[in-house]
Amino acid sequence: xxxxxxxxxxxxxxxxxxxxxxxxxxxxxxxxxxxxxxxxxxxxxxxxxxxxxxxxxxxxxxxxxxxxxxxxxxxxxxxxxxxxxxxxxxxxxxxxxxxxxxxxxxxxxxxxxxxxxxxxxxxxxxxxxxxxxxxxxxxxxxxxxxxxxxxxxxxxxxxxxxxxxxxxxxxxxxxxxxxxxxxxxxxxxxxxxxxxxxxxxxxxxxxxxxxxxxxxxxxxxxxxxxxxxxxxxxxxxxxxxxxxxxxxxxxxxxxxxxxxxxxxxxxxxxxxxxxxxxxxxxxxxxxxxxxxxxxxxxxxxxxxxxxxxxxxxxxxxxxxxxxxxxxxxxxxxxxxxx
Ligand SMILES: [Ca+2]
Ligand SMILES: [Ca+2]
Numbered sequence: 001x002x003x004x005x006x007x008x009x010x011x012x013x014x015x016x017x018x019x020x021x022x023x024x025x026x027x028x029x030x031x032x033x034x035x036x037x038x039x040x041x042x043x044x045x046x047x048x049x050x051x052x053x054x055x056x057x058x059x060x061x062x063x064x065x066x067x068x069x070x071x072x073x074x075x076x077x078x079x080x081x082x083x084x085x086x087x088x089x090x091x092x093x094x095x096x097x098x099x100x101x102x103x104x105x106x107x108x109x110x111x112x113x114x115x116x117x118x119x120x121x122x123x124x125x126x127x128x129x130x131x132x133x134x135x136x137x138x139x140x141x142x143x144x145x146x147x148x149x150x151x152x153x154x155x156x157x158x159x160x161x162x163x164x165x166x167x168x169x170x171x172x173x174x175x176x177x178x179x180x181x182x183x184x185x186x187x188x189x190x191x192x193x194x195x196x197x198x199x200x201x202x203x204x205x206x207x208x209x210x211x212x213x214x215x216x217x218x219x220x221x222x223x224x225x226x227x228x229x230x231x232x233x234x235x236x237x238x239x240x241x242x243x244x245x246x247x248x249x250x251x252x253x254x255x256x257x258x259x260x261x262x263x264x265x266x267x268x269x270x271x272x273x274x275x276x277x278x279x280x281x282x283x284x285x286x287x288x289x290x291x292x293x294x295x296x297x298x299x300x301x302x303x304x305x306x307x308x309x310x311x312x313x314x315x316x317x318x319x320x321x322x323x324x325x326x327x328x329x330x331x332x333x334x335x336x337x338x
Contacts (some may be wrong), residue, residue: 029079030148030264031136032086033210037111037260039120041128041219049121050111054086060109070109077107077264085136088148090266101270104145108263110153115257123259125252128219131260135171137208137230140179145267147172150213152224156255163255164188168263169213169226169243171201178202181211181228183243197243201230209233215260222252 034053040046052063059081063069072078074093078086093107114121123129133150141147149170154163166186174180182198201208212229226249230239251258 027089027091028139028141028146028264028266029087029089030139030141032088032133032148032262033084033136034132034134035109035111035260035262036132037123038130038132039123039127044128044219047120053084054081055084057081059086063109063111065112069111071112072107072109074105074107077105078109087139088264090146090264091268093264093266095268096265099270102145102267103270104265105268106263106265108151108261110151110259110261113257113259115155117256123217123257125222126220128217128221129258130214130216133213133262135211135213137205137210140205141171141173143267144173144175146265148264149262150215151261151263152215152251153259153261154251154253154255155257155259162188163251164253165251167215167224167226167249167251169215169228170263171211171213172198174198174200179205181213181241181243183226183249185249196247196249199241199243201239204230204239207232207238217251217258222250224249224251 032054034051036051037049038046039049050064052060052069056062059078060070061068061072061075074090074096077088077090077093079089079092080087088107090107091105093105095103095105113123116122117124131150131152135148147170149168149172151166151168153166156163165188168184168186170182170184172180172182174182178200179202180198180200183196184193185196186193201211208230210231212231214225214227214229216225216227217223218225225242226244227242228240229237232238
């Protein structure tokens with residue numbers, strides 16, 4: 001049954017979305033080249049359980065597992081799939097976080113993984129896995145609030161199918177205006193988020209063609225690892241590193257499994273002072289409705305893409321060489337695991 005509260009929330013939400021999506025003259029349109037998951041380890045033998053190369057011109061929610069491969073958030077922000085590239089326009093997505101002066105608008109796709117522990121696709125604590133999002137570096141964020149990235153979110157059956165935290169590995173812009181690879185922790189228990197680490201990649205931008213964002217987990221561990229690899233046009237590694245190496249990236253707190261999500265966010269200005277109150281009420285209503293009617297794979301608080309909060313206090317993670325555990329997919333299919 002559609003309640004008055006839902007109608008009010010939806011109506012104001014649409015007003016916000018339509019009036020807020022005009023903040024930047026040139027829309028931010030990040031491009032995702034590939035999204036894949038490998039289960040297992042080099043020692044135990046690995047198996048690629050999922051890969052979307054975005055090469056059939058049918059955009060998400062369709063994917064390799066059929067027409068409902070993904071759960072979409074902000075579906076309007078998925079703007080095209082062509083020639084092996086998924087282009088997003090997050091300003092056309094859904095508003096998520098706001099202050100008095102801005103709103104973050106995002107779009108995301110969450111792969112609907114198997115929920116049965118017996119299924120080989122199940123990403124439980126007992127398994128080891130890597131999830132990858134390979135982004136094109138031609139469409140980069142230019143201002144704070146714009147980002148593209150990879151999220152790992154825990155899920156639990158029996159408690160509303162939601163866990164208590166997410167790790168977001170993304171390319172964004174810091175307070176100095178530098179492009180960075182950053183790692184953010186989202187805590188749904190305290191409804192807060194923290195930047196764990198960020199590394200500037202500004203000096204590599206002239207040669208970087210693609211960035212592989214990787215969230216992985218070792219066998220039996222409760223913690224994730226976050227890393228990235230930058231490639232040039234000849235698929236030579238020009239930069240790599242890890243984030244949060246000195247911080248336990250604990251994600252299993254008794255939850256059952258992990259889901260992988262690609263995500264992009266843009267920032268739009270809040271239109272009129274007179275509408276701020278309605279804006280807040282509308283978003284609160286939407287959040288409330290989402291909290292109660294949250295589709296699988298969608299979480300109530302989200303990465304803002306804003307590196308300002310907590311950025312001064314973050315410790316730069318040591319830049320370590322990332323071991324080449326899987327071949328770069330687009331040029332070396334023969335090297336793919338499994
Ligand atoms: Ca497709
Ligand atoms: Ca957790």
